[in-house]
Amino acid sequence: MTAPLLELRSVSASYGPIRALKDVTLRVGRGEIVALIGANGAGKTSALMTISQIVRASAGDVLFDGRSILGMPPDRVTAAGICHVPEGRRIFARLTVEENLRMGAFLVRDAAVVAARMEAAFAVFPRLRERRMQTGGTLSGGEQQMLAIARALMLEPKLLLLDEPSLGLAPLIVRQIFDVVADLRRRGVTVLLVEQNARMALRLADRAYVLETGEIRREGPGAELLDDPAIREAYLGG
Amino acid sequence: MRRTWMDVTRNGLWTGLAAGIALAVAACGKDPAPAPSGGAGAGGGAAPASSEPIRIGVGGPITGPQAKNGSDLVDGTTMAVEEWNAKGGIRGRKIEFVARDDEADPKKAPTAAAQLIDQGVVGVIGHFNSGSTIPASKAYADKGIVCITPASTNEFVTDRGLPTVFRVCGRDDQQAARAAKFVAEEFKAKKVAIFDNRTAYGKGLADNFANALKGRVEITVREGFDEKERNFKPYLNMIKEKGADIWYFGGIFEQAAPLLIQARGVGITAPMMSGDGVHGYVDDFLKKVGEGANGTFTTFPPTDPAFIQRYKARFAGKEPGPYAIFSYVAANVLLHAIHDSGSEDGRKVAEALHKGSWDSPLGKIEFDAKGDVKGPPEGTYVVWVVKDGAHVVHSSK
């Protein structure tokens, strides 16, 4: 087995006095979709923030492609090939859709490449093409989520960190977004997915980790966890 | 967790007072060692004994934005002290002087005064700015120390009637009266515009000028601007709009130069008139304005070419500032009075100053009851005009 694309080795992190992550060890293999599920405040978002170095790990190591990225500035982490679609989407509200996508490809200097990728993004999300001159703030929630994912894909990342893509969206749009994620697997993008909607996430994921108060409690293939009665009890509403 | 405020306050009272005490003791317990400055030699303890030098003080803007003026004070006093020491001092004792800096900042003037007082000076030459002289002279008067200002023209300096406070320069009301007489009777202006820079000096001068003109000449513009203002066009427009045969500026050369350049720029041809704050300053005013300065009137007492030559000889060709001569005269008068009174008690020296009469490069110096030099209501001021880049006497009537 080749080295995993991403590896967290006994990572701990804290916000001031509150410890968000305790001794988290986690691996994401190439081409995998890995889900990270858990209750509110379990540390899922913190885990992603620690990977993209917005939150500094206080102990442990984060390896990407076999190299430690611990302490790298977040923009260098992005340049290394990790794109993070944060919770709440964080669209640049006063930039147009097109400018948002351009910012997604900030590290790509070749204008032709940017144009091609933008075309590709519009092919995946035709709605964005209609809205290309609108500012991000005027889009609906679903459109913003699409834009956020499209923006992250502009860099053609090796690893996509997706934080709560379904949050606050209508079921129909959630399905659409998950279809896009499933499609990413076919295109060889590795995804680390954080989701409240554990059922959908586990169905989609190859493997999954269960976080509880900052610690990894369970680990296993998505389908297996989906069938586990304890998991069903705790996270899938029985 | 919430130790923040506890940390701060637990020992706040205790430490606070301790720090206060330490500082107070540091400040008060220490009698600063005398620091000789300028010409004379080193000094000893604070109490004057017969072999000790007689100490006088100079208080003024040694540093800061008006350091140029402060050097007038120091230079003039240096000359006087050196001359007296060359003659053998007073009663066989050398004279030395100590300079303290008020930075032309009224906040710092009492501190400078306090330090001079603790140096045991008999009298002080200074300060320069009226804003500094007023609080400082009060401190000197309280301690019975003579204070002769060579440059503070604000009336209030002497109008308080403090017995040990004198000045050898003129007063704003005298200067303004002279300017008003010139404008109304000699220049025969119909319309006058008046600006000032809202400082103690500038506004006082301009107000006096406006008062003196009341009923004689029409004042079309009476405005002020901050002393940091440098864009004068909106104000100069008023002259253009309301008209003026001559315009007056109560302020100093630093603003007068750009003011005049800008006035010429917007096409105002009427001459500017100003007071002692603009007179002199060849390098900073006349040369900067260039040809545009020609025709500018100022009020200033006539100067003594002999003094200027002596000054240049002493200070390696340096051009004297306008108040060097006043400082020289002030120091000389003070030393005369110390000599005549036979005492180093400021109050006795002040009595001698009030009684005495001396010849000086500025003419006869006799003080009236308030401490001003006796003279006509216009003082010794004459009107100067700028001709070919130099101040020349225009009217000494």
Place this chain on the structure above:
Amino acid sequence: MTPFRAVLRVLLASAVAFAISIPFASVRSTAEAGFTFDLRPAGTIAGVVAAAAILGELVRLAGRYLGPGAPRDARPPFALPAKARGAALAAAALLVALVPLWSGSGTVTMATEAMIFAVIAVGLQITIGMAGLLVLGHAGFWAVGAYTYGLLTIHLGWSFWPAMAAGGVAAAAMGFMVGLPALRLRGDYLAVVTLGFGEAVRAVLKNENKWTGGDANLPSNLVPGQLRGVQGEIGQWIWQPYGTPGRNGDYECYLTALGLLALCIFSVVRLARSREGRALFALREDETAAKCMGVDTVRTKLLAFTSSAMWAGLAGALTAVQRDSLNPELFDFNTSILFVAMVVLGGLGSVAGAVLGAGALWILPPLLQDWFEDITLYRPLVIGALMAGMMVVRPEGLLGSRSRKAAG
């Protein structure tokens, strides 16, 4: 590792200082010869910066071991039992009160001034240090107190104590009024609004001289008898040891300033320990969180502004007495900055720090003038560098407490 990086930082700092000071320190234009160029001044500056950087590194090092980050005893080493502390305080106050007996009379003036400034700085500590609201126009409150005192004594013939109280009240009222917009403003807008307030006060004083005496000062010959309350009724026998005839109110001023300072320290420390004080500190740490914790931010901010302005006003009244004349130039922006510097240098939130800051910035430069004649020239530069350097190297100041705001 660390020493190496410290050396590197020092070298880098002086190299950069050298490079960027060339255009100003080394190049001059002259009307006669075009440019003159001389690298030596830039070199001097680089040297000074290097020295400052070394000092900064040392402070940083010291802070690592001595700062509040390091574990600290519940009590400082010199803590005394409560009774002994009270006695020590009383003895100390007495000692300070007696200082004028053997000190030079002129330096009493300086000490009085320093104590007046200490009162202002301690008061300002409430807004800046405790509540975290930057005030850049505090000289305005000082002015309001001073002029209120002056106008009341001159025009209405009030005596010292009531006029001084009125000065405090007037300044407090002004503080309340300036505090009102503060309720809606972010901290940095507030700084500019207070700056505007200070400038406005100065402009009024300069321009409305019909009322204020303008630049021509308060006619102080009307002020003697200022300390009527002190000198008159109870006065004579208490102040006998100090007042030799002909000395007008110097020692009375000194003692009043000392009393005011003691009162100020006492009540500000009490305030800091009270419920309101905790609310103030909470406001500094995190306004939103404070609100969530049930702190009445409106009330707290107004309290901070009002009380801090009141101390400036009381100090202003004393200034008017001590100087015997007032001048709008006393209350300019530089003065406000000086106050902020006193607070910052001593330490944000520390009462002792404010006293220390006031003393250090006011007394030291004139005392050091005996050794460094040009020290006054460099004072503002040093103040500015200390303010910036302090924030970078040791934001909590000499005696302050570190803000516990989480980074990010």
Place this chain on the structure above:
Amino acid sequence: MIQTLWDGFVQGALYAVVALGYTMVYGILMLINFAHGEVMMLGAYAGVVTLAGLAGSGAMASLGLPLCLCGAVLASMGVAACYGFVVERVAYRPLRGAGSLSPLISAIGVSIVLQNFVMLTQGNAPIYVPGADKAWQDALTGGWTAGPLSVQPTDALIVAVCVLLMAGLWLFVQKTRIGTAMRATSQDRVMARLVGIDVDRVISATFVIGSALAAVAGVLTSLLTMQAKFDMGFLLGMKAFVAAVLGGIGNIPGAMLGGLLLGLVEAAGIYGLRADYKDVYAFGLLLVVLIARPRGLLGERVAEKV
């Protein structure tokens, strides 16, 4: 009246250019860069020293005035940009994330340091644009008159340059990659990092550009007032900040609008009310705007970041 308003407009154009620097920095860092006015002063000094030097060495006679002006402006932009860059690195960057009070105090400290640095090195007397020089008198006086309005060449130059600068900055921010990155950073600094923008470099670029603009404004101010002095920057800077707030801080067209408006209001105040309260009008206007419309005239309603 018209003449006074025109003068106010010219002054307003200068405010606007300086305000751009405040607004850009505030947009990204939420920091009032108190030292910005000082950077303007540094620029003015560098420009005037260059001009005076060129005039003094006789180079102006051979190169001609326009070329010398360009040289002076370029020199001042370079110097100011260096200072802007260094100030940010030394005094602001170490304080990032340290609450809002520390950077403000640090900024004030830097402002005092810069002022006194220039006072100590270049003297406390103002230095003059070589005003006695005949070429200057000819080139910068005279002008055009239309009815009650007369426009001097300096005024025209100032307005033209300011309009050009504002247009240029607008295009830069709207059209270029770095400009878009600046806007993105000002909207969401964390997200900007996540898409790979080196936020520190963007901030440096902001300081460099803002400082260079301020330097031009400084040189132009010196042409207007004929001198540069160490304390010229602070009040002018504060007013420019007020202008930025008026227009809506963080908003580039807003800064331009605010600057012009402030200039006009001051001129109207001088003309119609009292001239000696000129400096108070700006702050009064600020208070009114902050209370009535806290986001400024063109400011958008954006949720406060917590």
